[in-house]
Structures are given as C-alpha cells and as structure tokens.
Amino acid sequence: MKKWKKKEIESKPKFKTLNIDGTCYKTNLISKFENRKKYTVPDAKKIISVIPGTIMKVFVKEGQKVKRGDNIMILEAMKMQNRIKSPRPGVIKSLKVKEGEKIAKGVLMMELE
Amino acid sequence: MALKRKIRELQKRREKVLKGGGDKAIEKQISMGKLTARERIIFLLDDDSFNEYDLFVEHEARDFDMDKKVLHGDGVVIGTGAIYGAPICIFAQDFTVAGGSLGLMHSRKITKIMDHALKMRMPLIGINDSGGARIQEGVNSLAGYGEIFFRNTLASGVIPQISVILGPCAGGAVYSPALTDFVFVVDKISKMFITGPEVIKTVLGEEISMEDLGGAKVHSEITGNAHFYAESEVQCFEQIKELITYIPWNNSRKARAFEPKDPKKEYKIDDIVPDNPKQPYDVRDVIKAITDDSVFFEVQERWASNIVIGFGRMEGQTIGFVANQPLVLAGVLDVDSSDKAARFIRYCDAFNIPIVTFVDLPGYMPGVDQEHAGVIRHGAKLLYAYSEATVPKLTVILRKAYGGGYIAMNSRHLRADFVFAWPGAEIAVMGPEGAANIIFRREIMGSDDPEKIRKQKVKEYKDKFANPYVAASKGYIDSVIEPQETRKLLLHAIEVSQNKSSAGPKKKHGIPPF
Numbered sequence: 001m002k003k004w005k006k007k008e009i010e011s012k013p014k015f016k017t018l019n020i021d022g023t024c025y026k027t028n029l030i031s032k033f034e035n036r037k038k039y040t041v042p043d044a045k046k047i048i049s050v051i052p053g054t055i056m057k058v059f060v061k062e063g064q065k066v067k068r069g070d071n072i073m074i075l076e077a078m079k080m081q082n083r084i085k086s087p088r089p090g091v092i093k094s095l096k097v098k099e100g101e102k103i104a105k106g107v108l109m110m111e112l113e
Numbered sequence: 114m115a116l117k118r119k120i121r122e123l124q125k126r127r128e129k130v131l132k133g134g135g136d137k138a139i140e141k142q143i144s145m146g147k148l149t150a151r152e153r154i155i156f157l158l159d160d161d162s163f164n165e166y167d168l169f170v171e172h173e174a175r176d177f178d179m180d181k182k183v184l185h186g187d188g189v190v191i192g193t194g195a196i197y198g199a200p201i202c203i204f205a206q207d208f209t210v211a212g213g214s215l216g217l218m219h220s221r222k223i224t225k226i227m228d229h230a231l232k233m234r235m236p237l238i239g240i241n242d243s244g245g246a247r248i249q250e251g252v253n254s255l256a257g258y259g260e261i262f263f264r265n266t267l268a269s270g271v272i273p274q275i276s277v278i279l280g281p282c283a284g285g286a287v288y289s290p291a292l293t294d295f296v297f298v299v300d301k302i303s304k305m306f307i308t309g310p311e312v313i314k315t316v317l318g319e320e321i322s323m324e325d326l327g328g329a330k331v332h333s334e335i336t337g338n339a340h341f342y343a344e345s346e347v348q349c350f351e352q353i354k355e356l357i358t359y360i361p362w363n364n365s366r367k368a369r370a371f372e373p374k375d376p377k378k379e380y381k382i383d384d385i386v387p388d389n390p391k392q393p394y395d396v397r398d399v400i401k402a403i404t405d406d407s408v409f410f411e412v413q414e415r416w417a418s419n420i421v422i423g424f425g426r427m428e429g430q431t432i433g434f435v436a437n438q439p440l441v442l443a444g445v446l447d448v449d450s451s452d453k454a455a456r457f458i459r460y461c462d463a464f465n466i467p468i469v470t471f472v473d474l475p476g477y478m479p480g481v482d483q484e485h486a487g488v489i490r491h492g493a494k495l496l497y498a499y500s501e502a503t504v505p506k507l508t509v510i511l512r513k514a515y516g517g518g519y520i521a522m523n524s525r526h527l528r529a530d531f532v533f534a535w536p537g538a539e540i541a542v543m544g545p546e547g548a549a550n551i552i553f554r555r556e557i558m559g560s561d562d563p564e565k566i567r568k569q570k571v572k573e574y575k576d577k578f579a580n581p582y583v584a585a586s587k588g589y590i591d592s593v594i595e596p597q598e599t600r601k602l603l604l605h606a607i608e609v610s611q612n613k614s615s616a617g618p619k620k621k622h623g624i625p626p627f
Contacts, residue, residue: 018445020443020445020475020476020478020479020544021475021476021479021515021516021546021547022543022544022546022547022550023390023391023544023545023546023547024391025390025391025393025439025443025475026391026392026393027393027440027441027442027443027444028393028440028441028442029441029442030418030419030441030442032449033442036480036482037482039481039485052316052317052318052319053317078316102317102318104317104318104319
C-alpha cells in the first residue's frame with residue numbers, strides 16, 4: 001500500500017512549491033496562505049479609511065491647498081464622529097468619496113498631490 | 114386514593130412541560146433540519162441513562178407582558194446521564210421555547226448543572242441553540258451569561274467541558290463555548306458570531322450570509338473556533354462519544370484504558386517518510402503506524418492543517434499526538450498552527466495525557482503577513498505550553514528539525530523527557546541551501562562559477578550537518594532509532610515516566626503569551 005502511495009506522490013504534479021529559507025519544498029498550500037494580503041509600502045499621499053463607516057461631511061474641494069492638520073472630512077464609525085485630518089501639507093489632487101457615502105475599511109478616500 | 118390522584122397530576126404536568134414550545138414550534142424546529150433539545154440528549158447519552166431536573170422552573174420576568182407568558186422549562190433542559198458509562202452533566206437549550214433565549218431562570222438552570230459537574234468532578238456537555246439574550250429580561254440575562262462564563266473559567270482544566278453548537282449561538286453567548294475545551298459544529302445548522310449579518314449591514318454596509326459569516330465551515334477552517342465538524346447532528350453525537358472515550362472524567366484521573374491492540378499491518382513505518390526532505394507525505398500515516406489498531410482521532414482537522422493534533426492509544430492508554438504535517442505548507446509553524454498545538458498541549462497536560470511529538474519541519478513561516486499577525490507572540494505560545502507541561506513528553510524527530518522549529522517542537526531544551534531521532538533526521542540551524550549561502554557567501558560570490566561552488570558547498574554542509582549524530586554527540590538526542598523501534602521505545606519511555614515529578618518554582622500562575 002505504501003509503495004503505491006509513494007509512487008503517487010512522485011507522479012502527481014498537484015503539489016506546489018514553498019520556499020523556506022532558500023529550500024524549495026513540495027507541498028500543498030492552503031487558501032488562507034494563498035489569499036494572504038501582499039504587503040505594499042504605504043503611500044503618504046493617499047488617505048485610506050482605517051475603519052468602515054459613513055462620510056458625514058467633506059470640508060475641502062479638489063485643487064484646494066491644505067496645511068498639515070487641516071480638517072478634511074468626518075467619518076462616522078461605531079457611533080463616533082472621527083475627524084480625518086491632512087497628514088501633510090499639499091494640494092488635494094482628488095476626492096474619492098461624497099457626503100453620505102458608506103465606505104468599507106481600506107478604501108482610498110482622498111489623494112494629495 | 115389521594116396519592117394516585119396526585120401522581121396523575123404530576124404526570125399531566127410533566128407531559129405538558131415536556132412538549133417544550135408546543136407542536137407548532139417543534140414542527141418548525143424539525144423543518145430547519147434540527148432535532149429537539151430532549152431528542153438530542155437521548156441520541157447522545159446511553160440508553161435510559163438521562164434524568165432531567167428543574168422541569169418545573171418558571172421565569173419571574175414581569176416587564177413587557179412577560180408575566181402572561183408561560184415558558185416551559187424556561188427554554189433549557191438540564192440533567193445527568195452517561196456516555197459509555199462515563200457520568201455526564203448536560204444542558205441543552207430548547208429553541209422551541211422562546212427561541213431558546215437566555216433569561217435569568219434559564220441561566221440559573223445552566224449554572225446549577227455546571228456547579229454540579231464541578232462539585233462531582235464529571236464532564237459537562239452544553240448544547241447551544243439559542244437566539245441570544247432574552248431582551249425583555251434586560252440586565253438579568255447579561256448577569257446570567259456572566260455567571261456561566263465565570264463557571265466555565267473555574268471549571269477549565271478541572272473537568273472536561275464540551276460545547277455543541279446546534280443552531281444559532283450569537284452575541285455574548287459565543288463566549289461560553291469559546292471558554293470550553295472542545296467545540297462541535299454541524300454543517301448548515303451551527304451559526305456563531307458576535308454581531309450578525311444584519312448589524313454588519315446597517316453599520317458597515319457589508320453584505321454577508323449567516324453561513325459565510327459564522328457557519329460550521331468558517332469556524333472549522335478559517336477561525337479555528339471549532340474543533341470538530343460534522344455533516345449531521347447524528348454524526349456529531351458519534352464524534353462526541355468517541356472523544357469521551359479518550360479523555361478522563363476529571364483532572365485527578367487518567368483516561369480509561371482500553372484493551373491493547375497492535376497497529377494494522379498495512380501501515381509500514383519504514384516506507385512512509387521519503388528520503389528527500391523536500392518531498393511531502395502524510396504524517397498521520399506515521400501516527401497510525403504506531404497506534405493501537407492504527408486509529409487516530411484527529412482534532413481541528415480542517416484548520417491550520419500544517420500541524421496535526423489528536424488522540425490515539427498505545428497499549429490501550431490515551432496519548433496526545435502533535436506532529437508537523439509536511440503535506441501542508443511543508444509543515445511550517447505559523448500563527449495558527451502554533452496557537453492550535455499550544456492549546457492542545459495544555460489540554461493534555463491538564464488531563465494527565467502523555468504527549469508524543471513527531472518533528473519534521475523547515476522552521477517558522479517567513480512573511481510580512483506572519484510578522485504583522487504576531488508570529489512572535491503566537492509562536493511563543495508553543496514554547497510556553499511545552500515548557501510548562503509536566504506530563505510525560507516524548508519527541509521523535511522523523512526528518513527535518515531546523516532552527517527555531519527544532520527548539521519549539523518539544524526539544525530536550527524545553528525538558529522533553531525522551532528525544533529520539535530516526536537515522537534520516539537532520540538537526541540544524543537551517544536547511545543546507547540557506548546555511549551554505551550564508552556561511553560560504555564569499556567563496557560562492559568570489560568564484561568564476563558561483564552555481565557550481567554553491568552546489569558543492571550545499572553538499573559539504575549536508576554531509577557534515579544534515580544528520581542526527583551532531584545533536585546525538587551532545588546528548589540533545591537520547592537515541593538514534595530505527596523507525597521499526599518507535600512504538601516499542603515510546604511505550605517503554607511512557608512506562609518509565611509513570612512517576613514523573615517535575616515541580617517548578619512556586620507561583621500563582623505564569624503569564625503565557627495569550
């Protein structure tokens with residue numbers, strides 16, 4: 001029985017390769033591993049929602065100059081009105097959300113130039 | 114005769130209450146593919162062993178017209194019985210009575226049977242099928258949950274606690290199962306979540322079905338909240354009964370011994386593990402090659418399957434097995450697998466079950482997602498659990514044991530009682546490829562043919578270090594053994610560990626990396 005099984009492992013191409021410390025192992029991958037989020041370097045010019053919620057108010061317009069700490073919008077989440085402030089000085093390149101819009105976590109809300 | 118009349122009255126009262134929420138509600142329960150609370154208990158327990166208590170308990174709620182409502186048994190059935198002769202305390206929420214909602218008296222019935230289980234040192238089984246808190250009873254129902262959670266914690270590690278999710282189990286109610294040792298779920302019937310799909314939709318605008326949010330598959334494959342997955346309630350009861358045979362009634366006993374049996378002949382232990390450390394195989398075959406009748410009762414089969422945990426018997430005695438699984442993710446340790454194994458080790462330790470560990474792993478999983486998910490803290494759970502455990506701890510290194518993974522998998526350094534290695538074992542800081550690249554970087558880079566030199570150096574390293582003898586020469590391994598000898602030596606090791614004493618320093622409790 002075992003001999004048959006060994007043969008099966010060698011002949012079946014279904015195994016994937018996993019590189020651990022320079023060695024490539026034949027193995028099965030699981031969906032949690034395959035669906036894992038690839039890391040991307042955060043872009044300081046992009047303002048992304050850290051919590052899902054509703055945009056209650058937008059204080060700025062596209063093309064407007066902002067200072068660091070200026071109020072940009074209010075994102076209501078978990079019964080709290082969170083003020084989103086500009087993390088740096090700059091010009092608003094584009095606004096991606098409207099007042100009253102419900103957004104998820106990780107959504108691009110605004111881009112600075 | 115006055116007594117006869119009174120007996121007849123009792124029978125009438127019983128009959129009424131035993132109908133639970135009445136015919137209509139029972140019909141609805143059946144139409145959902147579910148059994149009723151009392152049917153479940155009868156299916157699960159030994160024939161004629163069940164005795165029910167608190168049949169005539171009634172709620173005392175007065176607000177919101179509750180005083181006009183009669184809720185039979187207040188929506189929960191409690192009692193004692195047996196599974197294969199093992200004494201059992203059990204409660205089952207009755208969804209046909211007010212949706213199994215938890216009010217004060219409902220919770221008092223549950224805590225009564227919990228107190229009994231703890232006092233009498235017998236296993237507790239809870240069947241959950243409830244819409245949640247009985248809103249009309251307000252803070253009283255919250256108090257009820259709290260009293261249950263406290264008792265779950267108090268009983269943890271003293272008596273076995275088993276939760277069976279046979280319906281909805283939502284909101285605060287989920288924390289009682291989460292505090293217990295083993296959670297059983299059934300496809301299409303079990304639903305567990307803190308906030309349901311409706312709340313998620315209104316608050317966050319995300320749409321998801323109950324099944325996708327907290328169904329049986331989700332909890333047995335993604336979250337790891339459930340330990341056993343079944344296709345039907347009946348299959349689930351069979352799993353519970355089997356589990357009961359492997360575990361002791363309480364922490365001052367040992368699990369019952371069964372008649373010893375030899376492993377089945379078709380599991381040829383010499384032929385399971387391929388020579389090439391990069392080739393996969395199913396480590397469960399190694400376990401089956403040494404257990405009585407080649408039976409292995411796996412726990413959390415579908416979650417973090419890069420590590421295998423479960424029970425088997427050797428010479429009739431229950432053993433807890435922990436094994437890296439080269440078939441999945443090459444058997445690496447990561448956040449989930451460390452978490453899974455660590456909790457199982459603590460379970461075995463609490464209930465006097467010796468632990469046998471099979472090692473074949475390339476190390477810890479590299480990656481940003483793992484680092485950011487806290488693989489340091491979660492990985493440390495495994496070190497903590499092995500170090501802390503005082504039951505007999507035996508290790509067999511089948512093939513690779515690299516780096517931190519070697520240390521974590523019940524090494525001598527964490528006070529394994531016996532460490533054996535098969536002749537093909539490779540105990541090293543890392544795999545030959547990685548090690549050669551670092552140690553011989555200059556020679557490789559400086560050569561005219563780096564690939565050739567790299568291969569040469571990898572071979573050099575392999576020949577020198579990819580074996581069990583370096584570790585054996587330092588006494589880190591007690592014995593290099595033939596695979597054939599594994600069962601015999603493990604049995605001997607358990608035999609000589611019977612009177613193991615390993616008292617550590619006095620403390621209230623440690624601070625594990627929860």
